[in-house]
Amino acid sequence: MAILELNKVKKSFGTGHKQVDALKETDFLAERGELIAIIGPSGSGKSTFLTIVGGLLSPSTGEVIINKENLSSLNEKKRSKIRLKEIGFILQASNLIPFLTVEKQLKLLDKVKKGNMTKAELEQLYKDLGISDLRDKYPSDLSGGERQRAAIAKALYSNPSIILADEPTASLDSDRAYEVMELLKNETKNKNTTTIVVTHDTRLVGYCDKVYNMTDGILTLKSKE
C-alpha cells in the first residue's frame, strides 16, 4: 500500500530569467516497509525533494499525498500536524539539542507529540538502537555514531509512518555508516515504515530496496547493481 505519493510535483525558485527549477516534474511512489535511497551530487535537488516530501516546503505545482492526505490542499497548521504525526526526520548529527541529554531529547518529543509511546516501547527503542547506556549523556559527550543513533531514536519516536534521513552517515566512518544503515533497514522492516535516505554515499545503496538518482532536479529510478 502506498504511504507516500508525489504526482507531477515541481519546485522552482525565483522568477523570470532568474528562475531555477530545483525539482523538475516528478512522480514518485513509496510503499510501507521500503528503504529507498536518493543519490546524487550536491545541488542536484535531493534536499528539495526531501523537504517537499516532509511537508516543510510546498511544491510549485503538483500534489504530495501522505497516508491518503493531500498536503497541497492543507494549510500550514494541518500540514504541521501531519508532519509531526507521520514523519520522523533524521538530520545530520548537529540536529540534536545540545543542552539536553538523550533521554531529555525524547522527553521533549513526548511532550510535544503528546506522548503516544508507552514506557515499554520507549525502553525497547533504547534497546534496539543500543543507546540504553547513553540516556544521561549530552550530545557533546557522544561519538559521531552514538549521536546518529540518538538522532535515529528521535526520528523513530512515536512510530512515524515515514522516516526521512538527510545524509545520515555524512559524519561517520565506514563501519559506523554501515551500522546506521543496518539499523535503519531493521527498523523499516520490523515496524513496516518507509524510509527515504538522501545520500552522496553510493556504498550504502546495497541496504536499500530501491535507489533513485537525482541529477539537475530530475529523479530517475536506478537499477540496483
Place this chain on the structure above:
Amino acid sequence: MNLAWKEIKKNKTKFIILGSIIFLVSFLTFIISGLSNGLSQDNAALIKDLPEGQFYMNADADATYNLSRIDASMQDKAMNGQKDAAALSIQMGFVNDADDKQHSIAFVTSTDSKLFESVEKGEIVLDRSLEDKGLKVGDTLTNNQFSGEFTVKAFVDQKKYSHAPVAYINMENYKEIYRVNEMQLVFVPGKEKALEIEGLQSFSNKDFLNTIPSYSAEQMSLNMIVWFLVVISGMLFAIFFYMMNVQKIGLYGILKAIGVKTSSLFGMMWSQMIVITLIALTFSVALSQGFTMIAPAGMPFSLTLQTTVQLSIVFIIIGFIGATLSGIQIKKVEPLQAIQQGEV
C-alpha cells in the same frame, strides 16, 4: 521555562557573561543615579524635603529669589489663613568658629512654621555636616556683619542648600546681617492651586528648584547620563540576545521541526532574559545598597531602595523590549533551515 533553564545550566559561561554585562551596566547606572540624587540633595535638600506647595516671590524679581523682596502687605495676602505657611529668606554666607575658622553656610530664616526650625535671637541651628567638622552644641560662632554672637543650639539632619550646610537663624539677626526688612519668599504648603496675588509670582516646588542657580544644569547632565546608560543597556540587551539568537537559528529550526511552537520559543527566550536579568539586578541592587552604607561621608550619594527598584523595573522592561526585538528572527526561522543546510 524548563527548556530555558536547562540551556542556562548547560551553557553557564555564556549566560554568566551576559549576566555580568547586565550587572555591570545596571550597577553603574545605580551608582550614577545615587550620585545624581546625592548631588541633588546636597544642592537643595532644604527645598526638596518640604511638602508639596507653592513658593511666591516678587514678580519683578525675574524668577531670581535673591532679587525678591516681599513687603508686609503682600506677605499677609499670601499667608492669610494658610496653615503652616511661612515667609522665608535664604542667603549664602559664612560663620567663624572659636578658632576663627570660616565655614560657608546658607543662612535661612523664617516666620514661625513647623516646616522650618524656630530659633531665638542669638541662637543658630546647623546642618549636621558641620558637627562632623568639629562644631558642637554650645559653641559660639561669629559673623563679621553681625554685632553679637551665635550659640549653636542644635544640629539637624540633611539640610543643605546650594551645596552648603544650612544655618537657621532668628529673623531679627538675619535682618541685621543683611540690612533688609522684607523676606524674599513665601511658602504655602498644600496641593491647592496657587493663589493669584498681584505683584507675586508663584512656583511649584519643582519649578522653584529650577530657579536655583546651577541646580537644573547639574541635574540635567546627571539625568542625561543615567538615561543614556539605561538606553545603552537596552541596546546591549538587544545586541546580546540578537547574537545569541543568530547562533541558535539552527537550534530553533530543529525545535520547530519537532513541533515546538514559536510562542514556546519566545517563552524560552523571555524566561532566560527574566532569569538572567533578575539575578544580575539582585546583585547590583545589593551591592549598590551596600555602597550607600560604606560611601565616604563627604561624598554626596543618596540611593534609596525605591529608586533602585524603579530603575530595575525599567531595566526589565528595556531588557524585555530588546530581547523581543532581537527575537523577531525566531518567528522567521523555518524548520527547513534545520534540514537544508545550504543545499538546494
